[in-house]
Amino acid sequence: MNKPRLRFAPSPTGSPHVGNIRTAVFNYLYCRHNDGTFILRIEDTDRERCTEGSLEEIMLSLRWMGMDWDEGPEVGGDYGPYFQSQRLDIYKKYAEELIERGRAYRCYCTKERLEELRKYQESNKLPLGYDRRCRELGLDERARLERENPEPVIRFAMNIEGTTEFDDVVRGHLVFDNSLQDDFVIIKSDGYPTYNFANVVDDHLMQITHVIRGEEFISSTPKHVQLYEAFGWKAPIWVSVPLILDERRRKLSKRSDTQTRFVSYIEDGYLPEAMLNFLATMGWSSGEDKKIYTREELIQQFTLEGISTSAAVFDLARLNDLQGEHVRLLSVDDLAGRLIPFLKEAGYIGDPPTPSDLEYLKRIVPLIQPRLVLLKDAPDMMLYFYRDDFDYEEKGARKYLIKENSPQLLEVVAEKLGSLHEWSCTTIERAVREGGISLNMEGGQVIHPVRVAITGRTVGPGLFELMDVIGKDRCVARLRRAADWARSRLEVVESQTSS
C-alpha cells in the first residue's frame, strides 16, 4: 500500500488562526500515524490579500507545535515549487487544456455586469450564480466582447445535468444537483488561478491522497470533483472536519471575541503540548474517556473514524485546564527551561543565565508549578524571589501589617530567624511559630503578617518553603523593613485619628 501524502495548504493572508492550525493538526496526526508525507503548500493566489509576515507566522506556528513538514518552503521536495504563485504556468497550461477539451471557456463579462446580475438575482430571489452568457459564444460575438474586455477570465464549464456525488469519510455519501452548480472562475483576469482550480491541480500533481479540510469546503467539493473528472484524474479521499465555533457559535473569525490569532497563544506562554492536546480533541476522540494525551499518544491513536460530525465551541477554560495539567506534568528542569525566556525579559536572570541563576530558578519552580497556568504569568508570580523592594499589596497590608502589634511581631520573628543556625523549612516554621507564641499569637495570626512582609502578598506557595528559598538574610531584612514600614503607617493613622 502506498504511503499517504497530505498537505496543509494555508493562504498567507494574515496571521494564522486557531481553526487553520487545527486543520493542520489533523493532517499532521493522520500523516504521522500512517507514516505518510506531510506537505506544506502556500496558496498565495490572491495578490491583494497576501500580507507581509504571515508566511513566517504560519511556519513558526507549525514548528512551535512540532509539526514539521516533509515537503514545502525551506525544506524543498520533489513536487515543488510549493508556492502557488510560482506555478502560474502550470495552471495556465491545464486551463488551456480544459478549453481545448471544451470544458472551460473565456468569459468576458465585466465585474459591473456580474454585479448587476447578482443584484437582479438577489432581488428576484433567484439562485445566485453566473448565467453562462459566455459559455456558447459565436466567433463574431467573441471578437466583439474581447475588444470590450481584453482581460477575460477562464471559467470551468460545469456539467449541469444529473448529479455530482462523492464520499466523504466523515459525512458519508454526498449528492449535489448539477443544475444548481455554477461555472466558476478558474483563472482570474490577472492570470492567477482561483483556489478551486489551483487546489485541484496541485493536489493531483503533488499526489495528495487525502484532503483533510474544514467543512466549509463541502459546498465547493462538487466543483473539485468535476474538475478531477474533466481531467480524468483520480480524486483524493475527502475528509471534511467539523468547524470550530466562537462564543457566539459562529465560525471562528477575526471578529470573534475569542482570540483567534494562533501566535498570541504562543506569546501568552501556552505549552505546545497543551495546545496540541486541546486542538486534537476538538472534533476528534479516541473513543475512550481520556483527557490528557501526549503527542505520541495522539499520533498512535489518531484515526479518521474518530473525527466527529458536529462543530465544536472553542472553550478557553478547557484550554487553560489542559495547560495547567501539562505544566504540572513537566519536570522541574523542563519547566525551568521554558520559563527562561520570560524571566530574561523581566530582567530577573541574565542572558545567558548564569549557573547560579539556573540553580536558584530550579528551587523556585517546584513552588509555583502547581499554581502556574500561563508561562507569561510566571515573572509576576516570582517577583518577590527576585526583588526585595516590592510594594505591599494594599489589602494585605491593611489587614495584616497596619495593626497595633504587627511591628513587634515581625521584629520578634526576625530576631528568632536571625539566630537560627540551620535554615530549613522545619527550623523556619518553628522559629516563626515560636515568635508568635511569645506574643500570644498563633497560626494564621502570625503566618499572614509574615507572608505579607516577606512577599508583599496574601497568596502564594507555602510560607516556609518560600522563605527557605529566599534565604535567611533576605527574610530577616524584609521582616525588619516591613516592621518599620508598618510602624510609620501606624503613626500616620494615629495622627489622623487624633486630629
Next chain:
RNA sequence: GGCGCCAUGGUGCAUCGGUUAGCACACGGCUCUUUCAAGGCCGAAAGACGGGUUCGACUCCCGUUGGCGCCGCCA
C-alpha cells in the same frame, strides 16, 4: 432565498439497539491547609420536537424545528 451539513447537561467528549446515560471543564458545597493553587469528596445539570422500525431506541428511518456553513475574478 437556494443548496448542504449538524443536533447528548453551559462547554468538550463517551455510550455506535438493552446503561440508574459515563468522564472532563466550568459552576456550587465540603475537605486538606497559614493563604492561593493542586488534590480528595459531594452536588446541580443533557438525549430539540413529532412520527415510524423494533420485544426494546439517545443510538436506525422520515418529517419538523433550530443552529451553522457555502452560494466571490476569497480561501
